[in-house]
Amino acid sequence: MADAEPIEQFREEARSWLEENWIPSLKGRHNPMGMVDGPTDMSEDMVEWRRRLGERGFGTPTWPKPYGGAGLSSEEAAVLDEEMRKIGAYNPIGGLAVGMFAPTLMEFGTEEQKLKWLPPLSDGSTRGCQGYSEPGAGSDLASLQSFAEDKGDHYLVNGQKTWQSGGQWADFCFGLFRTDKSVKHDGITFLIIDMDSPGVETRPIQLISGKSPFCETFFTDVKVPKENRVGEEGKGWTIGKRLLQFERSGIGGGGARSLLRSLSDHAKNYVELDDKGEIADKALRREIIEYDMRARNFFTTVARAQAEAKAQGGPSASSSALKNIGAGLVQKRSELMVEIMGMNGYGWEGEGFTEEELAQTRDWLWHRAVTIYGGSDEVQNNILAKRVLGMRDHQ
Numbered sequence: 088m089a090d091a092e093p094i095e096q097f098r099e100e101a102r103s104w105l106e107e108n109w110i111p112s113l114k115g116r117h118n119p120m121g122m123v124d125g126p127t128d129m130s131e132d133m134v135e136w137r138r139r140l141g142e143r144g145f146g147t148p149t150w151p152k153p154y155g156g157a158g159l160s161s162e163e164a165a166v167l168d169e170e171m172r173k174i175g176a177y178n179p180i181g182g183l184a185v186g187m188f189a190p191t192l193m194e195f196g197t198e199e200q201k202l203k204w205l206p207p208l209s210d211g212s213t214r215g216c217q218g219y220s221e222p223g224a225g226s227d228l229a230s231l232q233s234f235a236e237d238k239g240d241h242y243l244v245n246g247q248k249t250w251q252s253g254g255q256w257a258d259f260c261f262g263l264f265r266t267d268k269s270v271k272h273d274g275i276t277f278l279i280i281d282m283d284s285p286g287v288e289t290r291p292i293q294l295i296s297g298k299s300p301f302c303e304t305f306f307t308d309v310k311v312p313k314e315n316r317v318g319e320e321g322k323g324w325t326i327g328k329r330l331l332q333f334e335r336s337g338i339g340g341g342g343a344r345s346l347l348r349s350l351s352d353h354a355k356n357y358v359e360l361d362d363k364g365e366i367a368d369k370a371l372r373r374e375i376i377e378y379d380m381r382a383r384n385f386f387t388t389v390a391r392a393q394a395e396a397k398a399q400g401g402p403s404a405s406s407s408a409l410k411n412i413g414a415g416l417v418q419k420r421s422e423l424m425v426e427i428m429g430m431n432g433y434g435w436e437g438e439g440f441t442e443e444e445l446a447q448t449r450d451w452l453w454h455r456a457v458t459i460y461g462g463s464d465e466v467q468n469n470i471l472a473k474r475v476l477g478m479r480d481h482q
Contacts (some may be wrong), residue, residue, distance in 0.1 A: 101455050102168045108139045116177035139188040141210025146180030155209025184215025188261045191330040195318045216254040218262020229272050254302040255289040257282050263327045277323035279315040296452040304354040332406050346382045350375045354427045407467035414457040421451040
């Protein structure tokens with residue numbers, strides 16, 4: 088744990104930088120789905136704020152400076168996050184590539200690969216998508232069939248990926264591809280593919296929420312340079328599993344700071360208040376209090392898990408438990424938001440509803456998928472049973 092005095096010095100430094108660089112017009116405009124729902128806000132103010140964050144390294148604060156980060160400790164990054172939330176500022180630099188691909192590349196990639204792929208992610212100038220699931224390889228991911236044929240100095244990739252978050256807006260794809268059809272797990276290799284390569288085609292998938300943050304991607308004779316292979320050929324399964332741990336850790340605790348935003352303040356705009364200015368409905372008040380307690384306990388657990396992960400060099404199988412708990416909290420919050428708004432929470436389009444109300448309705452539907460993507464609750468429970476409890480498969 089860092090000494091209090093240096094931390095407070097950094098707090099003053101962060102506060103001063105934010106006072107000079109935060110653009111107040113952006114307050115309240117952040118779309119929590121923006122990371123997978125395309126460039127939803129490309130206004131001049133947003134572009135400038137993103138540039139300032141990237142230039143200072145605060146978009147990816149704990150990354151080493153050579154890779155575009157600020158080289159902060161986890162304690163300093165937490166302080167930066169606190170100071171940003173105090174003024175309604177937020178970090179638009181993130182997404183799957185930042186949270187999952189980047190830490191995996193830092194662990195398994197070459198120095199040349201890190202210097203090529205990480206700096207553009209740290210300033211938000213590039214976006215990445217994950218190439219894992221296929222029509223016949225979801226929970227049984229190792230059954231994937233997209234094939235990368237060795238052609239000497241490059242691979243020739245043919246196949247299909249599906250449920251790619253933000254694939255239609257991505258600059259590159261990081262994923263698993265089969266290089267040997269004779270073996271299952273040992274025939275898989277981790278590749279990075281430029282999405283502008285000839286032979287790459289994306290088709291958006293529309294969801295019940297009316298949004299299309301996912302797509303299916305087709306690869307037809309796509310040339311992938313050998314230098315875009317991460318790790319050894321046939322060792323992609325090990326790398327891929329590591330990336331999934333980062334993904335589950337992120338779904339469970341990262342990007343979920345919105346879980347701590349006050350539901351009570353939101354409710355006071357919609358429900359009856361008592362003579363003390365508090366929510367009159369005791370049952371609703373109890374639900375909100377219970378949710379707040381669970382959310383705060385959850386983030387305390389996340390902080391402890393992050394400290395343990397740092398000590399042991401990365402997240403463990405416990406990330407599966409955090410993923411399930413965090414996903415449940417996301418869904419509970421969405422349900423409460425809609426319940427609080429009453430009929431205003433069921434608007435789809437047209438007059439009579441605010442933009443926030445319409446967005447919340449769609450987010451409520453979107454969040455039904457949180458317990459599925461990144462590995463369903465059942466998949467995570469199996470991982471915990473085997474890796475944490477030591478249980479064997481039923482014979």
